[in-house]
Amino acid sequence: MLHLRLITPPDRTDDVVDLIEGTVGTTHLAVLPGAARNPAGDVVMCDVAREAGDELIGGLRGLGIDESGSIAVETIDLSLSRRAEEAADDAPGEGADAVLWEQLADATHEESTLSVTYVAFITLATMIAACGVVLDNAILIVGAMAVGPEFGPLAGFCTALVRRAPRLALRSLIALLVGFAAAMAVTVGFSYLMDAMDLFTHDALKAERPNTNFIYRPDWFSFVVAVLAGVAGTLSLTSAKSGALVGVAISVTTVPAAANAAVAFSYDEYKQAWGSTEQLLLNLLGIILAGTLTLLAQKFFWAAQRERTAKSARV
Known part of the structure; x- marks a missing residue:
């Protein structure tokens, strides 16, 4: 109620x-x-x-x-x-x-606003993920995924597309692009610092890394998982089951991909950097596509539900 x-x-x-x-x-x-x-x-x-x-x-x-x-x-x-x-x-x-569209629009408006706190969270998450990829530590990768706030702007962009709200779409897009750009730039500097302290090494990045090499080797499973996560994340927002968002956050590799691209760039490993960038873009595309289609399906479902209710009332 x-x-x-x-x-x-x-x-x-x-x-x-x-x-x-x-x-x-x-x-x-x-x-x-x-x-x-x-x-x-x-x-x-x-x-x-x-x-x-x-x-x-x-x-x-x-x-x-x-x-x-x-x-x-x-x-x-x-x-x-x-x-x-x-x-x-x-x-x-x-x-x-049930979907409360006004509540969803208000929530995504707040979550998709570029702010100091948002940039701080996505930057910290990317630096944590950078440590994870160099150490080949899956626990750090999962932790970075949970810290990353990027699903807010993604949900805002999906909501904007469905509600035809160009201002919200632009705000969400700016938050995504500027947030990831700032996080990756800072992580490049962080990588140089860690290398100067002998905590990051080129050899560690080029190693086989069985736990984290999937980050720069995107495939169709990356897209499928992103689509499924997009559906789950959108449903968690519209049904007020926010606890499911944590599971969504740790099922996509947006932040780890950005981190791997930044570290690889700092060591002139452009092949890894490009593969990580492909992984990032593939995940973003899958989440946006799935989130938008999920909202459209919910909108159609409730419109049909109201029509049936109106018909029953007339009868």
């Missing part, structure tokens, strides 16, 4: 109440006339089943409540109420399958 807290202009409160009462899956409606001070207006609160949340939020935005008042949405972890159970049963579909 979701909890909505609204601030509405007094002349629109009745329209808001009618919309809430007319939306299947809502309950616990409360109206506090004149309770809001900034902005001034009425406070309207209700609970709504997650699967009906996107429709209700869209209707509220259609009434202009987001511009003239406020729409706040919270997830209810526990609700002991027979009415809430009935509302969830009445709403079409399953809550775990």
